[in-house]
Amino acid sequence: MKIADLTVMELQERLRTGLMYQIGPFKFQLTVKNCKTLVSQLHWLFAHYPTFSQPQLIDFSIQVKRPQLWRRWWRPQVEFRTDGEPGMAPFPLDHALPMLEWGSNWCIATHAHRYLMLHAAVVERNGQAILFPAWPGSGKSTLCAALSLSGWRMLSDEFGLLEPETGLLQPLPKLIPLKNTSIEVMKRFSPEAVIGPLFEKTRKGMVAHFRPPAASIERAEEKAHPRWVIFPRYKPGANNELILVEKSQALLRLANNAFNYKLLGVSGFQAARQLVDQCSCYELNFDNLRAVIPLLLSLYEQQPASQSAKSISRVVNETAG
Amino acid sequence: MTIYCQKKNKPANWRLADLDQLLWADWGEDTIVFNGLSADTHLLNAMSLDVLLLLAKQPLSLDQLITSLANQWQQTSEQLAKPVSNLIHNLDCLGLIEPDFT
Numbered sequence: 001m002k003i004a005d006l007t008v009m010e011l012q013e014r015l016r017t018g019l020m021y022q023i024g025p026f027k028f029q030l031t032v033k034n035c036k037t038l039v040s041q042l043h044w045l046f047a048h049y050p051t052f053s054q055p056q057l058i059d060f061s062i063q064v065k066r067p068q069l070w071r072r073w074w075r076p077q078v079e080f081r082t083d084g085e086p087g088m089a090p091f092p093l094d095h096a097l098p099m100l101e102w103g104s105n106w107c108i109a110t111h112a113h114r115y116l117m118l119h120a121a122v123v124e125r126n127g128q129a130i131l132f133p134a135w136p137g138s139g140k141s142t143l144c145a146a147l148s149l150s151g152w153r154m155l156s157d158e159f160g161l162l163e164p165e166t167g168l169l170q171p172l173p174k175l176i177p178l179k180n181t182s183i184e185v186m187k188r189f190s191p192e193a194v195i196g197p198l199f200e201k202t203r204k205g206m207v208a209h210f211r212p213p214a215a216s217i218e219r220a221e222e223k224a225h226p227r228w229v230i231f232p233r234y235k236p237g238a239n240n241e242l243i244l245v246e247k248s249q250a251l252l253r254l255a256n257n258a259f260n261y262k263l264l265g266v267s268g269f270q271a272a273r274q275l276v277d278q279c280s281c282y283e284l285n286f287d288n289l290r291a292v293i294p295l296l297l298s299l300y301e302q303q304p305a306s307q308s309a310k311s312i313s314r315v316v317n318e319t320a321g
Numbered sequence: 322m323t324i325y326c327q328k329k330n331k332p333a334n335w336r337l338a339d340l341d342q343l344l345w346a347d348w349g350e351d352t353i354v355f356n357g358l359s360a361d362t363h364l365l366n367a368m369s370l371d372v373l374l375l376l377a378k379q380p381l382s383l384d385q386l387i388t389s390l391a392n393q394w395q396q397t398s399e400q401l402a403k404p405v406s407n408l409i410h411n412l413d414c415l416g417l418i419e420p421d422f423t
Contacts, residue, residue, distance in 0.1 A: 247348040248364060255362045262360040266344060269355040269362065273346045 004047035012039045018061075020052040024156070024172035024220050026059045026108065027052075030100075033065040035078060038096040045097075045175055045196045045209055048217040060107040064100055066093065082107055097209065098202050101175055105158055108172075109259045112161070115170060116271040117259040120160030122169050122224070123152040125300055129169050129224035131160050131279070132232050133257045136204070139234025139286065142182040145210045146289045147296070149190045154216040155224060164264070164271040167278065168223035176210040183208045189289055228299065229254070229281045238285035240292055242299065250281035333420040334380035335409060337373065343417070359416050368408060373417065380421040383409060 003011065003021060011019070015032040022028070032038055063081040067090060077090040080103035088106065091099040109117060120133040121144035130152075134140040141157050148154035154173055161170040178186055178195065183206065186193045194211040229250055230242070245253075254272045255261050261268040282299075286292045337343065342357035352365045354373070365373070368390070375381060375389055387405050391398045412418045 246350045248346065248351040248353050251346055251353050252362060252364055261362075265360045266355070266357050268360075269344055273344075273353075276346070277348075 021049045029058045029061045031063045048214045115161040118160035121157045122155035123147045124224040128227040130228045164267045171220045173212040173216040180205045229279045232284045238287045240286045242282040245281040247276045251276045336380035336421040338419045
């Protein structure tokens with residue numbers, strides 16, 4: 001059953017006692033109290049996520065509720081809690097959805113250490129994935145949203161979840177938080193873009209959430225082979241070009257881009273090395289989605305060969321011996 | 322920079338901190354080394370790599386290292402003395418090498 005199969009009233013009742021839903025590999029139990037606006041936003045934007053009524057093993061138990069006392073009337077606020085503990089400082093009541101999204105990201109970033117978690121968007125076509133590692137302001141989310149409406153399957157926007165054992169990328173199709181000018185860009189890009197309400201003056205400026213296409217959510221169990229690592233950078237006046245990045249530089253950039261690389265230690269390095277080894281690595285400077293999408297499609301169609309790493313550990317060990 | 326053995330009062334040799342803890346990646350450009358002891362990742366230039374490769378064979382003093390590199394790179398020991406000394410200091414600070422007092 002999907003959340004869309006519930007009426008708003010049913011969803012509100014489920015949220016009051018704890019709505020169980022799944023995004024990618026993670027099961028959430030969300031309790032929402034006294035936030036009617038959030039309920040209707042979730043009904044719309046979470047429509048395609050699967051929900052359960054039977055007891056499940058839950059990864060994250062989270063709560064969104066209004067604090068007690070005078071805050072109910074004077075500048076009303078909303079709190080995010082995980083397992084009953086405050087996850088972050090309260091937000092204004094009308095920013096409950098961005099808070100829920102950032103709060104759930106925080107839960108994943110601090111717990112999901114069975115993956116190498118890269119700060120990256122991921123899209124896939126016929127099983128071959130492009131990883132877009134980037135920091136905020138790079139245009140990563142806009143690019144990911146646009147590609148998801150252009151024949152690519154969106155795996156994730158915020159987290160590139162890499163399984164160290166298999167080297168595969170695990171989908172995590174959460175809402176994409178579009179920020180500031182990218183909101184208008186996406187609205188103009190496609191009438192198919194489902195974009196939630198505008199939240200002004202959040203901690204990251206103006207935010208609106210892009211809903212991943214239904215197919216991305218329905219295929220969230222299908223992992224993908226990483227094929228390209230592309231570091232995107234939106235820059236007005238850029239030439240919309242791909243520039244080859246040396247693999248050693250790509251590996252260093254990934255090491256500095258992950259949430260838990262150092263925490264994973266050797267397995268984090270090995271996973272990142274394997275990822276770079278099997279991928280072609282580029283930097284993408286762009287200022288126009290209409291130009292970038294055919295560029296990435298031609299890259300996909302060319303499928304350039306990847307050069308494997310020399311085993312220098314063997315060289316060093318032989319030298320030592 | 323010279324570190325002396327406490328008992329023998331002679332310059333200490335340098336050795337790799339722990340060869341088993343170093344993991345490598347090289348695609349024919351720069352070399353990356355991951356230090357499992359610190360979980361730090363380093364990009365090595367040619368001189369750093371050569372120093373680590375020499376120390377992987379056996380512990381060496383600073384003077385021995387300079388002489389070996391001078392032969393290898395066909396330069397004079399005087400030319401290499403300061404950069405190698407600085408490099409040894411940096412590699413020591415990064416935990417990739419350590420003094421060998423044995």
